[in-house]
Amino acid sequence: MAPTPLPLPLPLEQMPGVGGGGGGYLPAGQEGGPRINTMSLSVLIDFIIQRTYHELTVLAELLPRKTDMERKVEIYNYAARTRHLFTRLNALVKWGNSVSKVDKSSQIMSFLDKQNMLFVETADMLARMSRETLVRARLPNFHIPAAVEVLTTGTYNRLPTCIRERIVPADAITPAEKRQTLLRLNQVIQHRLVTGKLLPQMREFRIKNGRVTFEVKHEFSVALTVMGDSPTVPWRLLDIDVLVEDKETGDGKSLVHPLQVNYIHQLIQARLVENPNALSEVYNCLHYFCQSLQLEVLYTQTLRLNYERLDDNNITPEEYIPGVKLTVSYWRDLKSELGYRLTVQSDPSEIGRPLAVVHVPSLGAKESAEVADRAVRSEHLSMERLIVHTVYIRSVSRLSDLKLEFQAFLKDVDFNLQGTPAILTVPVLTPCLRAEQIHITIDTHTGMFRCHVPKHLDCPITEEMQDCLNGDRGKLPALLSELRFWITHRRCEKTLQHLPATATETLPFLAQPEQELLQQGRHKIYVKLHRHPNIVLVVQLKEKATMPNEMEYTFHLGFVAYQKDEADVIDDSAKQLVSVVAQPPSDIPKCYTKLMRLIEFDTFVATHGPGTEVDAEVSPHKRKSNGDLLAPPAKQQKTIFPAYFIPELAHVVAMCDEKIPFMNLAQTLSKHNIPHSGLQVEANATSLVLKILALPQPGKTVFASSQTQQQQQQGGAAGQGEMKTSGSSGLPKIEPHVWDDLMRRVLSISVRSQTNKNSQVRIWVVEFVFYSTPLQSSHQKEQGSRRTVYLTYEQANSDFSKTVEDLLNDWSKIVYLYTLVHDFAEQLRNKRLSLCDMLVVKSYSYMNLLLGYGPKKEVSCNIYWSVQSHGFRLTFVGGMSAVNAHSMMRDQLAQHLNQQHSLTQIAQILHETYSPMSSIAKLPVLPFLGIPRPQVPVLSFCMLAQSPCLMRLTYQAVYCLELRFRANRLVSIRDGASSRFERNVVEEFTPIQGLKAFLSKYVDESAAYRGRAPHEDDNPLSPMGLEDNFGGPSSVAGVSAGGSSPFLGTGMRGPQSPRDSGLRFPAPHTPPSSSNPHTPASPHPSAGGAGGGSGAQGHGNFNLTSPPAPHMPHPSPSGLMPSSPLNPQPSPHMVHSPGPNTLYMQSHQDSPFTAMSPANNNWPGSPSMPRPSPRPGQSPEHKGTGGGGGGAGGAAGVVDRGVARGTLNRPWAGAVPTLLTHEALETLCRPSPHPNKDINVPDMSPLERFLGCVYMRRQLHRNIQSEETLTALNSTEPGVVLFKVDGLQCQVVLNQMHMQTLHLKISQLPPMPDKLPPPFQLSPDDLLVIEQYFDTRVAAPPYRPNSLHSICRLLNLPAQVLKDFVQIMRLELKPELGGDQLKWTVQMCMRMPPSAVPIVPCGNACVVLGRMKILFFLQITRIPYGAGVGVAKDWKDSPSLVLPIVYDIQTNVTQMAERNGQVNSPTMTAASTLLRRFAEFNAQQNQCTLFPAISDLLTNLQLATEMPQPPPNQSIGPPVGVGVGVGVGVGVGVVGSSPNPMMPMQQLQPQQVGPQGPVGPGVYPQMGPNPGGPQ
Secondary structure, X not given: OOOOOOOOOOOHHHOOOOOOOOOOOOOOOOOOOOOOOOOOHHHHHHHHHHHHHHHHHHHHHHHHHOOHHHHHHHHHXXXXXXXXXXXXXXXXXXHHHHHHHHHHHHHHHHHHHHHHHHHHHXXXXXXXXXXXXXXXXXXXXXXXXXXXXXXXXXXXXXXXXXXXXXXXXXXXXXXXXXXXXXXXXXXXXXXXXXXXXXXXXXXXXXEEOOEEEEEEOOOEEEEEEEOOOOOOOXXXXXXXXXXXXXXXXXXXXXXXXXHHXXXXXXHHHHHHOOOOOHHHHHHHHHHHHHHHHHHHHHHHHHHHHHHHOOOOOXXXXXXEEOOOEEEEEEOOOOOOOOOEEEEEEOOOOOOOOOOEEEEEOOOOHHHHHHHHHHHOOOOOOOHHHHHHXXXXXXXXXXXXXXXXXXXXXXXXXXXXXXXXXXXXEEOOOOOOOHHHOEEEEEOOOOOOEEEEOOOOOOOOHHHHHHHHHHOOOOOXXXXXXXXXXXXXXXXXXXXXXXXXXXXXXXXXXXXXXXXXXXXXXXXXXXXXXXXXXXXXXXEEEEEOOOOOOOEEEEEEEEEEEEEOXXXXXXXXXXXXXXXXXXXXXXXXXXXXEEEEEEEXXXXXXXXXXXXXXXXXXXXXXXXXXXXXXXXOXXXXXXXXXXXXXXXXXXXXXXXXXXXXXXXXXXHHHHHXXXXXXXXXXXXXXXXXXXXXXXXXXXOHHHHHHHHHHHHHHHOOHHHHHHHHHHHHOOOOOOOHHHHHHHHHHEEEEEEEEEEOOOOOOEEEEEEEEEEOOOOOXXXXXXXXXXXXXXXXXXXXXXXHHHHHHHHHHHHHHHHHHHHHHHHHHHHHHOHHHOHHHHEEEEEEOOOOEEEEEOOOOOEEEEEEEEOOOOEEEEEEEOOOOOOOHHHHHHHHHHHHHHHHOOXXXXXHHHHHHXXXXXXXXXXXXXXXXXXXXXXXXXXXXXXXXXXXOEEXXXXXXXXXXXXXXXXXXXXXXXXXXXXXXXXXXXXXXXXXXXXXXXXXXXXXXXXXXXXXXXXXXXXXXXXXXXXXXXXXXXXXXXXXXXXXXXXXXXXXXXXXXXXXXXXXXXXXOOOOOOOOOOOOOOOXXXXXXXXXXXXXXXXXXXXXXXXXXXXXXXXXXXXXXXXXXXXXXXXXXXXXXXXXXXXXXXXXXXXXXXXXXXXXXXXXXXXXXXXXXXXXXXXXXXOOOOOOOOOXXXXXXXXXXXXXXXXXXXXXXXXXXXXXXXXXXXXXXXXXXXXXXXXXXXXXXXXXXXXXXXXXXXXXXHHHHHOXXXXXXXXXXXXXXXXXXXXXXXXXXXXXXXXXXXXXXXXXXXXXXXXXOOOOOOXXXXXXXXXXXXXXXXXXXXXXXXXXXXXXXXHOOOHHHHHHHHHHHHHHHOHHHHOOOOOEEEEEOOEOOOOOOOOOOOOOEOOEEXXXXXXXXXXXXXXXXXXXXXXXXXXXXXXXXXXXXXXEOOOOEEEEOXXXXXXXXXXXXXXXXXXXXXXXXXOOOOOOOHXXXXXXXXXXXXXXXXXXXXXXXXXXXXXXXXXXXXXXXXXOOOOOOOOOOOOOHHHOOOXXXXXXXXXXXXXXXXXXXXXXXXX
């Protein structure tokens, strides 16, 4: 008995009291890990929270059912439990702070437990082995022989043989033995086949690899073999493959299931045993199965066709016997005795034959076999293919029978039967397109005939012909004939498709015409010509007797008229080719046609004209001439036209369309008595041409005839004579020798025609061929001897009279311009006139004359005759570097040319006036706002041409200057406000004060004697000739004013130009007698004294005048050139004989000095009272010394300078003309920098600056008179504005140095004796700041009068308040005074800027006083960051604000003006807050808070970090207007300066971008109205 094992010692974990748990081992692998009875602290907290929440939820549900005491007890218990639980949790958490020590101890204990467990387990295992395992252990007997055999031989042969016999397979035969065996088996199979009986269907076989494979096409394939070479060994069936497929409905799947194949395999294999005809049995079984399968497939396809695509009327399976036959019927709609059907069946007589197809009615054997081979005996077994092919053969058979019927009555016609499906094409015409042939086919579904013409699917005859084919065919020939005519009609329409004609089969006749051709029922076509509504071409169609398929065409030209009813009378003129009188429009449309005439064409003659043969073959009836040698070679083929194109019709229509307009034009020319040669064909048949032999001379006759015709049409024959007179009064006279010369130059006049394809408007091209020109031009295309002129005329209707009149008008342009050119060419060749130096002839095309003139001959003047105005017209074109300013006086130059008819004078005028006109053109003509009202634009300068040598300039619709262009490069300028016909001034304009003194600074003193001969100083002419009455365009021509041109006039020359560079014509006036200087010249001028033939009509008292001619209204002898010391002394008789002067001033009331003469009724020679002379240099004390011993004139004369200066500044002094040179006028009008270099403004002309200053001075004077707070003071000096305001005396004067700037001088008024001195006065430095601010901000460009309102209101403020405004002005003028602590620059606004809050209308004065409050606007601009010493500041992105400031004088509070409901930007709100805070904490009672508040604002105002979108009435943008004059006394680039230039007020409009780009929501440029910033 085995001893009882001792109990094993327990591990440490299983000992009682150790580890705090029960017994059991730790899981394997977790001995040294964390203990099992541990829990994560987070999970513990979750459990505690869930438990607390659960108990609370239960308590909330149970407490309402208990009493109050019970509820209190439960709540207490719950609180106690929860408190005890969370106390334990707190203790646990606190204990957890020392958990690291516990973990280390636990790990140590776990390691010791593991070691203890290993020792215990080792002892246990050793004990178990000694007690159980090793008790029965014995050492085995080793097989020594086997081991020795294996180790020595490497093999072991002592296994039992049963293992080899039962488990180890036999060795495989070798490949050679395998090949030998298969070869032997092939021989056995071949022998069996040769010796046995084999069916013919199984003759196709192959023997390979010991098996034989038989294949019957489209049925099956079977493989057999034998298992031995004995003849009695039966065939072994190896494989069966069924070849029958259904590719339409089988979806690619096999038709036989594998189980079926296995069954057949077993069945055949059973029949092969002991069967002498084993192979026949195999074939019979498989052949029957495959045929049955084929019939089943065909039947299934038939059912599917009938169900899905065809109905019972098209295809129906009539009989189906599985494995025997399938019968299908088709074409069931055809009425046939037997019907149409086909049967697919097996051969009952011979089972080995394939399926056969039987047709009813029967087909030929060949066709039947072809059907079976295509559909059944093929790889693609298909009932659809069987039916389609059957139908195709049936269709071909029926169409062949129909073809024979057509051949019976259509001889020599090529029929065509082809295609799938079969189509029979029958030609109708010869030649005939395939698309025009009749296509006859058979409907595959129904078997009915279908016919159509592919090109004419809408043919109505095809339906009737189709019914005829399917029914009675007796009407077939007649229907073919109708179809032939119908297609011919369509061919005619196709032929006329691209021709201006329309083919129609009928016309709306009220009464049937008598002509047999137009009777109903005849085959004819009416062709309406689009361009000739009264012409109809009738085309008759006939079939040739010998060849019915060919057509014959006969053409007739018919003249028709239109009527609304039978009572409508038609004029006989409708029978003519041209309708002479246009019929008035009728209320009732004329929709009926009446044939007037009918003309038959000879087709051969019409189609075989010169160069118009329809076919290129030579006619056999025409003999060959010598000209045929140049004909193309005989091998050239005949022109082939498309079959649908009828060349005869196209040619006849085109011939009528082209020749009828020429015939109409020829008749119209004959009615206008214009000879022509008739219509001709040009060489090589290029076009038709109408040669005009001669054109009449334009003049009274042609013009009167055309006007008479117009008068007759309008029914006003009364004004006919007047029209003749007015039309021919101003026409140039055509001299006979000029007309003869032009006729000799005309070589030919040809008229051709073409048509615009887009608008169908006929264009007549008239070609004039001239021989050279009398005037050679520099144009490179006008150098040859042959000159052509092409004139085009568009004719939209049949008004040929208008075309002929337009031709005659253009002919008049050529003739009238030639009359000018003929005379001008002779004068151009005269070298003494120097015309070649003045201009160059750029082009002369007989219609236009292009002259180039100017310094570089780059500006051009185009001269042509205008038929509408019956006169010459001029157009001016500038060059690459010059602008042609003569366009301003285009009408005046044209009128001068139409009156004088002299190109030489025009050339002289253009040459002499080019320089002054170019100077005038440099003056700005832009409209400005703010003058006189802010919202009304006014032109700065407006040029008004009065005549070729007289120009008026208006400035801001207030001032007017009158400029006269004179010879020797001189221009006279006077004040245009002084009337030349009345004593007072012109109402529309204001006299310019100081104009004479301003112009005197530009007078060239040497110009007075330019060109004067030495002997003329002894007896100078009267200077009154300088101021002629060249007051309008007629003055040049001498029609109404009696004046003569300063350059070309035939009258007397002025004293300043006795030998001018123009044409030197003798002066008609008798010079005053030198023997007696007191004797005036003859009061009766000579016949030429009028200066133009009809100049005596200028004034009624011209016979009473003495030396001054009637065209010289100003008799001032010395006021013409006040600044020239070389001005000649007037004649002695002019000084001592005031009679004529007085009489002149009385009769000529255009002088402003008429009222100042006390003795204006004295006759010449009578003593006159001493009176002040308004003309400088001519006073009662002045005595003449004879023949010009002293000079009288401006600042350089012998008169005292003080007297001269006072005279020049008089208001009426500007009425006296001042002579300037062209160079001086250029200086006066050319933009130049401002005289004050500190004012940074765009360049302006000196004239504009002077007029602006005069205008500002005038507005200041008006402001003083209108303002009650301003008191005007009298000034002894003219042109000085003197006024006082609140203890200040102000004086505004014009800078006498250059007269282009205004200056303000302010001085303190002494206190009155009876009043105390004012408590506060401005310092001289403050007064200087105001003066400087006025000069640079108020009275500087752009000149705006509203700025004066603002500055005057500021001057009216109390001195203490004005002191603060002066501080702001000083800070604006000198921003560097603010130091580095200022973050913003400041500028005062004198006018309301558009970007400010709309408290005051834009452009008005923005300094408003009322109710002891002052409203003004400041523009502040952020000073850029990062600008160091010597580094220029970048003002591009600096924001700018316009702040409305209100200062209350009573409360001494400065704040921003705000409107209710207005949304300000954050910066605006911050500024308002700063001002409000300053008013609360920095109020001072005895000091004005205006400037301290503004200074605090400029110092402390901060920008938001992110600038929001500005509100609609406020914009934040770059500084604007700062750079205009802001650097006065400071320099360029100081703080607050802006790179943006000044912008005029006319650009301050919405949606307009200034130089700095769009700023603010209103897209208004942030630009101040005055220079230097917003004012």
